[in-house]
Amino acid sequence: MRNDAYEALLAHVRETAALESVAGRLGWDQETVMPRGSALQRAEEMAAMEGVLHARRTDERIAEWLDAVEPEGAVAKAQVARVARAHSRATRVPADLAQEIARVTSVSQGIWAEARAADDVAAFLPTLTEVIRLKREEGAALAQGGDPYDALVDDYEPGMTGADIAAMFGALRPRLVALRERVLGAAKQPAPLEGNFGSEAQLRLARDVAAAFGYDFSRGRIDIAVHPFSSGSGNDVRITTRVSESDPFNCLYSTIHEVGHAAYEQNVDPDYLLTPIGQGVSMGVHESQSRIFENQLGRSEAFTGWLYGEMRDRFGDFGIGSARGFFGAVNRVRPGYIRTEADEVHYNLHVMLRFDLERALMRGQLDVTDLETAWNDRFKADFGVAVDRPSHGVLQDVHWSVGLFGYFPTYTLGNVYAGCLHRALRADLPDLDARMAAGDPSPATEWLREKVQRHGALMAPREVIAQACGFEPSPEPLLDYLEAKFGGIYEV
Amino acid sequence: MRNDAYEALLAHVRETAALESVAGRLGWDQETVMPRGSALQRAEEMAAMEGVLHARRTDERIAEWLDAVEPEGAVAKAQVARVARAHSRATRVPADLAQEIARVTSVSQGIWAEARAADDVAAFLPTLTEVIRLKREEGAALAQGGDPYDALVDDYEPGMTGADIAAMFGALRPRLVALRERVLGAAKQPAPLEGNFGSEAQLRLARDVAAAFGYDFSRGRIDIAVHPFSSGSGNDVRITTRVSESDPFNCLYSTIHEVGHAAYEQNVDPDYLLTPIGQGVSMGVHESQSRIFENQLGRSEAFTGWLYGEMRDRFGDFGIGSARGFFGAVNRVRPGYIRTEADEVHYNLHVMLRFDLERALMRGQLDVTDLETAWNDRFKADFGVAVDRPSHGVLQDVHWSVGLFGYFPTYTLGNVYAGCLHRALRADLPDLDARMAAGDPSPATEWLREKVQRHGALMAPREVIAQACGFEPSPEPLLDYLEAKFGGIYEV
Structure with missing residues (x-):
């Protein structure tokens, strides 16, 4: 019965x-x-x-x-x-x-x-x-x-409150701000990537890299949209990307990011298809998959070493003379306007800005007519530059237009979880860099599939991260990773 | 209340x-x-x-x-x-x-x-x-x-029965078969179009012709699919086409055909959007719109005269030296295997074959294991050639695979209605040929919008045709049109 x-x-x-x-x-x-x-x-x-x-x-x-x-x-x-x-x-x-x-x-x-x-x-x-x-x-x-x-x-993010997030952001912010100041003040700054990179060739590269990161094209497709996203679950998980001919990293890393989301959905145990646990358990855990694909793996020195050779083969000489210089260009830290194009040092400051504003809007502490001014004031304070136009400021993200209030903080939670998972998988996979240097991140993506993705929503968000890592999640692994990586690139 | x-x-x-x-x-x-x-x-x-x-x-x-x-x-x-x-x-x-x-x-x-x-x-x-x-x-x-x-x-087709259709087919068949024999036996046969026509240029031409026939791209789109179709109603009516580099008429006339269907849906009175009468009233009336776009208008001597010049501009010399010869090539009568590629003389014989077989299947008078043989025997009898492979015979149409039994006869009913509408609109639009000779069929497409399409399903199928024409529909206008057109081309 x-x-x-x-x-x-x-x-x-x-x-x-x-x-x-x-x-x-x-x-x-x-x-x-x-x-x-x-x-x-x-x-x-x-x-x-x-x-x-x-x-x-x-x-x-x-x-x-x-x-x-x-x-x-x-x-x-x-x-x-x-x-x-x-x-x-x-x-x-x-x-x-x-x-x-x-x-x-x-x-x-x-x-x-x-x-x-x-x-x-x-x-x-x-x-x-x-x-x-x-x-x-x-x-x-x-x-x-x-x-x-x-x-x-x-x-x-089941189980999280605004106060939890505020506490986590409080723990992150001082070391992030200090790292930002050290990096922006460093004497040696990496040169940016410049030039014109054909759209078709960019999209071909993005597709090849998506496949290398485990995206299953027989159960998905890649299209162009204004805002990159991943959509669907199980056997029909589609992603979108966008292309800028002057900035091939935009298309490439948007794609790797969305492939992280899509891999989570495609790799859930098929027995769970179209059931309540047959999808990613929370936005924070989802974002941990997209961010670790994009940053800890995709922007690593090992993988960018392979990418440097690949891009030279496909686009010819683009004015950067070494893999080390290319690694610096990929990870260049600049106070840009756009969250989705932000480097790893600035990214969480973007999220903190949105979190504080949207929380105030929802609590009735900020009126929508004051939103643009509040955005611009806060941006100037945190990033040191003035917003030059609304599409670089308060109008840049789709989220609020479709009612996604409470979503932004999961991006930083995802970074924190990605930091934890990265520490754990590096301990398990001592040869990972050698494989990534050959363009093959599959040991890491398979580790994530086995430890996180296949479970879908079987466990609570924090629980799936904790059992995958073997330790309780905290912001320290992310901060340690960022300080080591950017301290190395900027020699600070 | x-x-x-x-x-x-x-x-x-x-x-x-x-x-x-x-x-x-x-x-x-x-x-x-x-x-x-x-x-x-x-x-x-x-x-x-x-x-x-x-x-x-x-x-x-x-x-x-x-x-x-x-x-x-x-x-x-x-x-x-x-x-x-x-x-x-x-x-x-x-x-x-x-x-x-x-x-x-x-x-x-x-x-x-x-x-x-x-x-x-x-x-x-x-x-x-x-x-x-x-x-x-x-x-x-x-x-x-x-x-x-x-x-x-x-x-x-609300109101129609198998017996009604059998009676209509009985009235059509003798004059069609006689016309077919006269045409195939004619001493002078038009030369076919030959050569290679680039896919991209074909699709551009198809899009331009779709626009000329009134397709509203702001409320639709054209994609590639195995079987051309039109889908949707009101403000989102999408069509598909297919491309063969050796046969540009396939893409072009499939597109015009589907634009006829789409125009019917796009042009229904906006007040009826998403209501029971906010779409085409029946498949027969729908097909009358697609067939009159494709044949009576698109394959007319006037429109093909314009098309001849346009194709020479876009593809260069393709070996046909006159507009009259091009008109013959567009309307070449051959006993081909494929219904969707059939000329106007053979088309209804294809439909009659399918009608008799599917009616027998549904009534339990034909077993599915005998279907291929029944198809091949009937095809040899009606078309004088043997089916060389199933994709040219019983497997060619998508309809039965998705359960569309009872649908095929509406194709011929649509031709009959198209014949009636064409007689009526020609009487109303004495200058139509001059406009079509300049690539502009809009007087005819506007006549159809006003007389038929805008009404959606406000009237019964036969009623909307009768009021548009000012006379009761019958097969004679179609037969008269076919005999005059193909008698002229084949000089019989």
């Missing part, structure tokens, strides 16, 4: 997962191939899907099934726990609010994209105001008297 | 239409961009969508709303009539049968594509057997004691 309840519950959530996968594909379509004139119709379609999903997630039978099940074994227990968590959250958000968020955020993304292209903050503010109002309403409904922002963070 | 029921009914079916649009986009995705390894997961997703749609279409409140409404005006009456018809059909098909058909036909298309590529009928037969079993079951559930095939035909 209780087993029947488990089977019924799993069948229900499996069908829900299939419908979520459909909705996800619709999102991919919207950002890659959708005709421009379809936006309003698409908003209706997304709202209808959201209505269906909300009805399924709040189905009254779920509570009955949850009451009746007595799951046995780790897998069944994890499945039930994920359902219970999702059901509890879904029932707290009214259906009409969920549908309104879906409808508004479907249109708002297009408005953001146009405002960004025109550097016109005013054109985006009415929409952003509406998104913030709806997300605060959602956060309040979820928090039931608690902090609305905490409730939104918990959506992306 | 009764008005409330109408509003509630419309809100329900509008959301259903939005979800149908999502499912349609998923079908587009599957045939254009989906990674190969995603097929099984996609089948789960399609089945889940079908489950949702079936539940919505059979919602018990629909019967209550239908009982309560008293629609006023032609639009409201048409909306209610379409809902009543769809609801009646949906409630007759059990949910598990509908889901099983969705699941099987999602996978079966891939199996068909592989079997066609390998010319391996045996690899496809088990799947086809299963599809036929399910569609016979569906037909029987729909027909409730009547002819299962009639019930399936009625899905695509």
